[in-house]
Amino acid sequence: MMNNEALIAVLQRTDPFALLDRNVLAPLCRGITLGTFKKGDYVFRQGAPSCDCLFIIAHGLVEILVEDDCREESVVGLRRKHDFFGETVVLSGQRYPGSARAKGALTCLRLHRNDLESLIYSQPEFSGFFNTLLAERMRLIYERNLSDRACTIPGSSTALLFRKQVSRVMSAPVLTCREDDPVSDAAKKMVKRQVGCLVVVDPAGRFRGTLTERHLVGGLIAEQTCPVGRCTAGRLMDPRLKAIAPEAYLGEALAAMIRNRSRQLVVMERDLPVGVVAFSDLVRSQSADSLMLIHDIADQNDMDGLADLSAGIDRVLDALVAERAGVQETMEIMSRLNDRITRKVIELSEVQMKGDGWGPPPVDYCWINMGSAARYEQTLRTDQDNAIIYADPEDGDRQASFDYFQRLAERVVDGLDRCGFERCPGGVMASKPKWCRALSEWRRGVAGWMVSMEPEDIRTLTILLDYRSVWGNNSLADTLWDDIVDAFSGSMSAGHMLSRDDQKLVAPIGILGKIATERSGPKKGRINLKTAALVHMVNAVRLLALRRGISTPSTLERLDRLVDSHDLSAEDAAFYRAGFETLMMFRIRENLKRVRDGRPPDNTLDPGTLNKSETLLLKDALSAVAQLQKRMSKGFHVPWMNYFGH
Template sequence: MHNSEIILSLLKTTAPFHVLQESVQKSLVDLMTKCTFSKEELIYRQGITDIDGVDLIYKGQYETFFLDNMENKRSIEIHENPYCFGGISVLLNRKKALKSVMVKKGTIIYRLPRKDFFELCNANEEFFHFFTNAFGRKMLEEEFSHFVKSPASFEESYYAADQLYSRKIDNIIYKDIVSTDYNTPIYEAAKIMSSNKVSCIFIMQKDKIVGYATDITLRDNVIAKQIQADKAIGTVMDNPIVSISNQAILYEAVLMMFRTKTKYLLVEKDGEYVGFLSRNRLLSEQGQSPLVFIQSVKLAESLTELKDKWDNVPKIINQLLGRGVNAAVANQVITMIADTIAIKVIEKTIHNMGPPPAKFVFMVTGSEGRKEQTLKTDQDNAIIYEDKANEQREYVRDYFLKFANQVSDDLNKIGFVYCTGGYMASNPAWTHSLSHWKNNYKSWIEDTIPENAIKFSTFFDCRRLYGDKGIIDELKSFLNHELQKPNERFFLL
């Protein structure tokens, strides 16, 4: 077999790379570096060695273990093909090796660089959650948790590992229960899940929860088995129902989830079910890195929860800077978190107001548009919507002005303050149709008074945050065309 064929075969058989689409797997082949070991040697030492990437074992063995104070090996594990080492260390332990590794003679591995691994985690949630779930399972092992929660790197991190053993369920925000009757048709249950934006619906029979259905339930029990969508949802539901007291600690919840193999846990308070937890959400609460923190932001629902996330961003950034991460990378983390929060607010507003009456794009401008977001950046945004017939224009404009005001107000409540210069979508001057925006840019270019120069510079760095990409592409194409024209009055000072 050629080297590329070997690597592709390795990716197809090694978890979690095997869940990636084949086109993605093929794109990774040229990124992989081959490493061959001719003797036994300690290649990673826990808490000291930097992890340059994740290692996929092709031949041979990795012996992983912890070294105690007497340099004795503890929690020894032998790993062979197929196995991926390093993912948890890169994501959850500040890029330091979580365990020590002794490589055996004759071992061959292929290594994917750290930055490419991060990109995969960002793009594929199932791939990413493989490592957070694996970490959660390992933390249930007494010896593993003993060594993991001791290093300073974990104690210094935003969510200290020992919170798993002290934080109560009642102190985290769990999801409201969305339910339906046992006899509800499958397609109606799916509609309820879609409208409530949940991946789990609980099934009621005689005022009692008797099971639940998830996206995976619909895939495995309905589509894969070609079940008619008008059958009762109760006939394809999953169970048993597992619950836990709201006064229990997170460790108990994680332990119960893995012991019962359930991904959803009902929260009980005073004899009643008051909400539920998903395994992914529970594990994300233990996030040890900005990447996992961003995932927890994606799972947030209420404005209160989003504000809490934003309020804690300075702690994340202080950790990054304290670890020697340069300011540009820290800035990218702030931008990614801010973008995630803004998108959550936009989606929440659309859910409350109903579908937009026209295609649109919500764009961020100025420093946000350049991805130079700081913790003190105010709102800089605008809305462009597609041109509609005359009889629809007033209705469309009214929708987007109300939409813009709601988004702006919610962002302000979270901590993204109003722009003092008024350069934001809630200002009617910055929410317009595409043709109106084209005229705006044209006038700014042709009439270069100082005020227009400021407007042009602010909105030149526009970036699509949410919505139809074609609209902003058309605007940029128009702008490029206009800038090609000779204009003696247009100068950059």
């Protein structure tokens, strides 16, 4: 028998419990039980159900064994005094992948899973030791949840997007030609086989490029690159490889086509082309009116037609959720689809400007999206967050250039509003002078905002730190980003002020893993997944990425880059990714429910409606939020600066 002082003494010498204060460890002892074993006794056996506890060695030595197919056991590890074991299944609830056997007299502390979870949820530093296991648990529950309680869409028109593989619909064997083949021969082959694409290969069958009907029309008729009689496939082909694997799902192929703005993908296996999958193949494999929307956006010639078409975009999201698409694929497909609408609105607006006598843009410019649209996290169409960066005009042309871009922005903002992207209530739109500036004015603004402690300037900077060019001269956006990185690295206050602003609201999970919900008002008993959870993850990852000069605005891509730069371990990043995707999954699901009921999406969730596994999933995700907030506070907090600004 061990008293509480003896139990605390063991915990204080065991990582990660050594991180915890005595006042945290003392109550923990009430739930700890002891296990004693003789030499040769098994604490648990391979394949046995989880004991739902973590074992901490007070005295003795434990062998970890794995049994092979011939039922022969091999020792794969040893656990000594003040080590713990059994961690691989205590959180997941799976069966033990190996056995634990006492090598001599053994005394273990048994910490129940519920008590361990309470520590993980309330102590972010402690939880870091279990990130790999938490990420795996979220993955298992998430996948099981998709199977057991998928959001089914009555009458959904798109089927099999994430159940049918590319190999089932691709054109094979691949039709090829050589670089030195006359284009006339290539065209005859296309006509004979009724295909729109040939893969250009070298004598060994390796990929060299693609030749499509568009290349033929563009090179021989529109631009007349070379005479038909002397033109070869190599002159007109596109050498860029836009590839997909045969085992990939159709939804992944769709995402790749939208990303690459391509109608065909080359199916590659072992570095050799084995087939071609075209957009038309995806359409034929579905009763796919929703997929045709993607194709039809480019064909719209006026704003009325584009607005009518955009009204059906939400059907694509319905289809993706019904098909149990992953969160990242869903966000990418919907965000890039919304990008297409935005680009078409800008294109039509430029045409309108010419028709009204304004002429073409007086200088180069780029249209940038901000917020969730920039981060590839937009699913349902949300409020607009956009801006214009235009090249500095000659001194005498400044007012005329500003007037042009203000007028253009008003047309674009109005067109986007007609297409379902409502105007931003806070005025973060290119139609407002604050968000429509020449490059030099943007640069001066950034220099000032980066050292300011005014709340409005901090908000402006927070918004601007997530942007992505979707139209125009991308170099303008790149130049501004370089200025932002330089200014941030030279500012002591920027990181502190941005992190302090986020710390004003803590992650909504308290001691013992209790989920904090709204206490009053129309949302009483609900949690806002965006403002109470996701925004903290976005803010923390943004600051960590900005410190490294990482330019991509996507939260998930930023996590990957932070692993590459060794700012995050792969295990921590996997945990944060799992938490982020889990919260996004709940957000998408709950918002779609409201839309189907004829109510506006509000990003809220009532935890009381979740089943046991979903509740566990949400708590794990919120613990990732709390841990990221703690990491951000440690990395950017400058204590003496708290005396300046409020």
